[in-house]
Amino acid sequence: MGWVPPRRQVAIAGIAGALGLLWLIAIASYQSIVGFEDRMRWVARSHDILANIEEMSADYAQTRGSWYGYMATGDQRRLDTFRVSSERVREQIERVKTLIEERNQRVSLLALEQLVHADLSRLADLAAVRDDNHALIGGPNEIFDALRASAVQIRDLQSGLVEEQHDILQRRQQESEDAGTFIRAAIAFGYSACLLVLTISLLYFYREAQARIRAQARIMDLNRALHERADALQSINKELEDFSYSVSHDLRAPIRAISSFTHILEQEYGPALDAEGLRLLDVVRGNAERMGSLIDDLLAFSRVGRQSMAPAPIEMTALVDEVIASLRVDSRNGIRARIDIEKLPAAVGDHALLFLVWSNLIDNALKYTSKVEQPMIRIAGNSDNDWTVYTIEDNGSGFDMQYADKLFEVFQRLHHARDFPGTGVGLAIVKRIIDRHEGRVHAEGKLGEGARFMFALPIRGGAHDV
Amino acid sequence: MFNTGEIDILLVEDSDTDSELTLRAFKRQRLEARVHRALDGPDALDFLHARGTYADRHAQRLPRLILLDIRMPKMSGIEVLRRVRADPALRMIPVVMMTSSDEPCDVEAAYRLGANSYVVKPLEFDDFIHAAEEVGVYWSRLNEVASA
Numbered sequence: 001m002g003w004v005p006p007r008r009q010v011a012i013a014g015i016a017g018a019l020g021l022l023w024l025i026a027i028a029s030y031q032s033i034v035g036f037e038d039r040m041r042w043v044a045r046s047h048d049i050l051a052n053i054e055e056m057s058a059d060y061a062q063t064r065g066s067w068y069g070y071m072a073t074g075d076q077r078r079l080d081t082f083r084v085s086s087e088r089v090r091e092q093i094e095r096v097k098t099l100i101e102e103r104n105q106r107v108s109l110l111a112l113e114q115l116v117h118a119d120l121s122r123l124a125d126l127a128a129v130r131d132d133n134h135a136l137i138g139g140p141n142e143i144f145d146a147l148r149a150s151a152v153q154i155r156d157l158q159s160g161l162v163e164e165q166h167d168i169l170q171r172r173q174q175e176s177e178d179a180g181t182f183i184r185a186a187i188a189f190g191y192s193a194c195l196l197v198l199t200i201s202l203l204y205f206y207r208e209a210q211a212r213i214r215a216q217a218r219i220m221d222l223n224r225a226l227h228e229r230a231d232a233l234q235s236i237n238k239e240l241e242d243f244s245y246s247v248s249h250d251l252r253a254p255i256r257a258i259s260s261f262t263h264i265l266e267q268e269y270g271p272a273l274d275a276e277g278l279r280l281l282d283v284v285r286g287n288a289e290r291m292g293s294l295i296d297d298l299l300a301f302s303r304v305g306r307q308s309m310a311p312a313p314i315e316m317t318a319l320v321d322e323v324i325a326s327l328r329v330d331s332r333n334g335i336r337a338r339i340d341i342e343k344l345p346a347a348v349g350d351h352a353l354l355f356l357v358w359s360n361l362i363d364n365a366l367k368y369t370s371k372v373e374q375p376m377i378r379i380a381g382n383s384d385n386d387w388t389v390y391t392i393e394d395n396g397s398g399f400d401m402q403y404a405d406k407l408f409e410v411f412q413r414l415h416h417a418r419d420f421p422g423t424g425v426g427l428a429i430v431k432r433i434i435d436r437h438e439g440r441v442h443a444e445g446k447l448g449e450g451a452r453f454m455f456a457l458p459i460r461g462g463a464h465d466v
Numbered sequence: 467m468f469n470t471g472e473i474d475i476l477l478v479e480d481s482d483t484d485s486e487l488t489l490r491a492f493k494r495q496r497l498e499a500r501v502h503r504a505l506d507g508p509d510a511l512d513f514l515h516a517r518g519t520y521a522d523r524h525a526q527r528l529p530r531l532i533l534l535d536i537r538m539p540k541m542s543g544i545e546v547l548r549r550v551r552a553d554p555a556l557r558m559i560p561v562v563m564m565t566s567s568d569e570p571c572d573v574e575a576a577y578r579l580g581a582n583s584y585v586v587k588p589l590e591f592d593d594f595i596h597a598a599e600e601v602g603v604y605w606s607r608l609n610e611v612a613s614a
Contacts, residue, residue: 245569249537252566256589257483263591264490292589303570 011204018197025190032183039176046169049099050162056092057158059085060116064151067123071130079127086120105164112157119150237306244302251295259288290423294411297425301410304432309350311437316344316390319351320379323358327366337366337375337394344381347388347457353433360426361392361453367420368396368451387439387456394452398445407443430455474500474606476529478510478546479564480538484587488533488564491598497606502529507541510534511549514556528559531605534581536565536572544575551580558612560605564598 063085070078093113100106126143262285270278320341328335339362347354362377369375372395381390399407399414406412408431413424427443434441434455445451475497479485485503492498504510510532512518516525532550536543543563550556562583563576576584585601588594 245567245571248567248569249565252587252589253481253484256487256566256587256594257481259589260487260591260594261483289590296589299568307570 008204008208011201014197014201018194018201021190021194021197025187025194028183028186028190032179035179036176039172039179042172043169043176045099046165046172049096050165050169052092052096052099053158053162053165056089056096057155059088059092060154063089063120063123067127070127074130082123082127086124089116089120102164102168105161105168108157108161108164112154112161115150115154115157119147119154122147122150240302241306244299247295248299252292255288255292255295259285259292262288294423294425297423297429298410301425301429301432304353304356304429305436307353309353309436311348311350314347314349314351314354316347316354316381317341319354320344320358320362323355323362327359327362331366335366337369337377339377339379342378342380344379344390345383345388347459349437349457350433353436357430357433357455360430364426364453365392365394365396365451367422368398368415369394370396370420372396383459386459388459389454389456391452391454393450395450398447398449398451399443400447401445404443404445408441427453474530475502475533475602476510476513476531477501477503477533478507478538478543479503479533479535480506481535484535487591487594488598491595492602494595495599495603497602500606506538507543507546510546514550514553528556530560530609530611531602532559532561533564533601534561536563536567536576544572544579547576547579547581560609560611562601562605564601 063082066078066081066085069075070082093109093116097106097109097113100109262281266273266278266281266285273281324335324339362379365377366375369377374395376395378393379391380393381388383389397415397420403414407414408427409424410428411424412428413422415422430453431441434457437457439455439457442454442456443451444454475492477485477488479488489498489501489503492501502513504513513520513523514528516523534543534546543565547561547563550559550561557580560582561580562585563572563581564585564587565572566587568586573584583601583605585597588597
């Protein structure tokens with residue numbers, strides 16, 4: 001792949017940056033438009049100022065003209081014209097004053113105003129003292145010279161103002177153009193940058209979406225594989241079930257036959273056999289029986305793993321009473337041990353399976369206390385936030401702690417069958433059931449002093465079908 | 467070859483040893499003369515319908531009890547039970563499943579199809595003889611049967 005996609009954060013930052021840039025462009029455009037309008041107003045004002053100054057020049061010229069006319073002829077209308085024009089010149093100066101803001105222009109304008117006012121007052125004064133007989137025309141030259149000089153001064157100031165105003169105008173137009181150029185460049189650059197960043201970011205997100213689609217396809221593939229595996233497991237499970245079904249049916253019949261026919265042989269031909277012959281028959285029968293128990297227990301163990309679970313709240317004290325009652329019924333000689341049961345905390349679990357747990361544990365305790373003079377069994381329980389823990393303690397033959405972890409394995413026994421009969425499946429069944437409840441088992445013991453078995457059931461989240 | 471007289475018990479059992487043990491138990495209760503053993507499912511159905519090798523048997527004379535093994539060649543005991551219960555002429559005969567299996571699926575199937583009892587053959591000789599005797603005595607002597 002030639003193009004390495006940027007990190008997701010960079011792509012998001014790029015989009016955010018592009019949006020920010022768009023905002024900046026929008027603000028700049030707005031400000032540029034506002035600035036442009038501003039400058040247009042300034043340009044319009046400059047034009048206004050120039051027009052007023054032009055008008056003022058014309059009116060001033062008219063003032064001078066009508067004054068000369070009056071002075072030469074004494075014509076009253078000329079005098080009126082002179083006065084009206086003078087007034088207009090003053091008004092125009094006032095108006096220009098309101099328009100001009102530049103400091104040096106104002107200074108020039110004030111100078112012009114002073115000159116014009118002085119000039120017009122002098123003209124008015126001279127007009128007031130006009131005498132037909134002493135017409136000024138052809139009068140003293142120094143007065144005319146002064147008037148002429150004043151007119152020249154006024155004209156120079158006016159042209160100065162006009163020139164400056166032209167400069168200002170030109171400057172503003174230049175500024176306007178520069179601002180336009182800048183904003184055009186800014187917009188062009190900004191949009192290009194935005195487009196570039198957005199394109200790259202979108203390209204990245206497109207690639208990311210593609211990758212996600214690919215990942216999804218992969219997940220679906222994996223799911224399919226998982227389903228296939230689950231199916232395979234199910235079929236293996238089915239095979240196991242078939243196997244144990246066959247064991248249940250087919251393996252028992254020959255054992256029953258061996259056991260029964262040895263029995264018949266002993267009954268019907270016993271007298272023909274000597275003591276050794278009878279002992280050997282007994283060995284055969286004993287082994288057939290043992291084989292039968294092994295098969296039964298193994299089937300029970302396998303069933304415990306397959307059986308479906310129906311978790312429900314369980315009154316543990318009542319369950320233990322029930323178990324002991326059923327053991328009492330099963331035992332041939334009754335129960336010799338003293339069994340103390342404390343009040344047990346309730347739990348959630350499968351009734352039938354937990355029945356099996358207690359029946360195996362209590363049966364074990366009864367078995368291993370059977371050779372003690374005063375057999376005692378104590379059953380207790382307590383719970384904290386997470387676990388309910390049950391304990392069954394006995395003063396029986398106990399076991400060596402170094403083999404403690406073997407206790408819960410199938411067919412593992414720590415005692416010889418001649419001492420205590422059994423197949424070594426009971427505790428494996430206990431562990432399997434507690435495992436299915438997501439609980440824990442634990443055993444402690446001391447050889448010749450007794451054993452203590454504990455199992456803990458989780459209080460929340462456990463005990464669901466596995 | 468078979469008992470043409472009145473039969474109390476039809477024993478459907480493929481295993482010779484189990485059959486012999488059961489018959490020994492019946493002998494003690496003097497039930498053996500009224501027992502017919504079928505070797506498998508089709509044989510049992512032939513007997514009940516008085517056909518094939520049993521064509522000359524009086525079809526009206528039905529046993530008071532069928533003792534049925536489950537695991538057999540040709541046809542399982544569960545299938546035999548289904549056919550017996552589906553047949554209006556046979557459906558009233560008590561059927562006791564007597565089998566090695568204590569698999570819950572078998573027990574469930576048997577009762578669902580209308581078995582009257584389910585007995586797991588004990589492994590121990592004494593227990594087995596005892597169980598067979600009790601089953602034979604109860605179902606063939608004590609139990610009242612509806613006439614078909």
